[in-house]
Amino acid sequence: MKILGNQKVRQGLLESLARSGPASSYLFLGDSGLGKSRTALWLASALNCxxxxxxxxxxxxxxxxxxxxxxxxxxxxRPAGKTGIGVGDVREQIAATAYRPYEGRHRVWIVAEAETLTEEAQNALLKTLEEPPGTMVMVLVSSSESALLPTVSSRCRPVRFQSVPPEELWRELEERGAEPEQARTLAHLARGRPGVALGWLENKSLWELRCTTLDFLSGLHGAQLWPALETAARLDKLRAGEEARQSLAAVLDTCRLFYRDLLHLAASGAEGAVVNRDRLDDLRRLATEGGVARPRKALELLLEASEHLQANLNGRLVLQRLCLHLSRC
Ligand SMILES: [Zn+2]
Known part of the structure; x- marks a missing residue:
């Protein structure tokens, strides 16, 4: 199992296993996409290999x-369609902790997205965390420490995951088949999170949606009413079926990153922090044309669009409004 980045974390875990055996419970902390769940499985393998x-x-x-x-x-x-892991979901596992392992040395119970455990579920876990059966190891995987009760987090050994340096990430992406320019762009877009970068690489339609959105954006400013509406209609067409809502969120996210780049470039001229590396020419041109006022206004409009979307406004109308306003700023 090859895991990208956080080599030191795994080294530290191996050393502590050799020194004093496993802790009864771990809390793996860090942004999503850093390899925490994969490392939890890697630890389960190390414990039972x-x-x-x-x-x-x-x-x-x-x-x-x-x-x-x-x-x-x-x-x-987290059960599909539910917003959190409830007390009923953890009960079966709590009962199972009383049994010895079937064939391995350790039972390993990994809780993904532990930040979604309800308070009741966390309270139900307390007894297991306080008096763990000797052969069981629990791993709570969470992107937020504050979402867990202090009584829970304080009983776990914390393990913190860091983002992967872009150079390391883009070399790996190239090895996995990305073109050099795409690899660099993905490494920056993902902000050091391998899972996010690989998700983009594997999901071709998401990548195409991003590229098409940026093509439209580059030609939108100063456009007349009709071309602006046409852009909205074409963006709307890209959204398909059940995934329409997520696609629209991805479009808005792409726009947000683009204007964040533009604001940065127009304000400081520094290109190092630009994440859309493959769009530097467009960004330079727009930064010279419109200064900081345009990206500031655009970011406000995007915030509004996200709010409208969250308030369940019709996606097509949200896009029409956004494109019209963007074309005028
Ligand atoms: Zn093995």
């Missing part, structure tokens, strides 16, 4: 964990 150099990745135990069919390793996820 039958080879001398652990985790080997090829023994029956490591393979079962990689294929999600090891009887002692459970990944608890």
């Amino acid at each position: 039958s080879a001398e150099e652990r985790p080997c990745g090829v023994c029956p135990s490591c393979l079962k964990i990689a294929h999600s069919n090891h009887p002692d390793v459970v990944v608890q996820e």
Whole structure:
């Protein structure tokens, strides 16, 4: 299992395992996309691997964990369609902690998105965290420490994940088939989060949506009424079926990053912080033409559009309004 970045975290975990064995509970903290869940599975492999150099990745135990069919390793996820993990969802696992492992040395219970555990569910976990069965290791994976009750977080060993330097990320993306320019852009867009960059790389339609949106934006300013409406209609057409809402959110996100780049460039002229590396020519041109006023206004309009979308306004109308106003600023 190759995990990008945070090598030191895994090294530290291995050293502490060799020194004093596993902690009964860990709290993996950091932004989403940094490899926390994959590292939790890697830890489960290290704890149950039958080879001398652990985790080997090829023994029956490591393979079962990689294929999600090891009887002692459970990944608890937020149930589909629910906003959080409730007390009913954790009860079954709490009961299971009383049993010894079926075939491994340790039962490993990984809770993904632990920040969504309800307060009731967290309280239900307290007893397990206070008096853990000797063979069980719990890993709470969370993008927010403050979402957890202090009584919960203080009983776990914290492990903090850092973002991956862009150079490291773009080299890896190139190795996985990205064109050099796309790799650089993705590494910056993802702001050091490998999971986010790989998500873009694997989801071709999302990448195309982003590129098309930026093509439209570059030609939108100063456009007449009709071309502006046409842009809105074409953006609206890109949104398809059930994913229409997420696609629109992705379009707005792309716009936001573009104008953030533009504001930065117009204000300071420094190109180092630009994330849309493949659009530097357009950004330079627009920064010279419109100064800081345009991106500031555009960012306000985008904030409004997001609010309208959250208030369940019709997506097509939100886009029409946005394109019309953007064309005039
Ligand atoms: Zn192994």
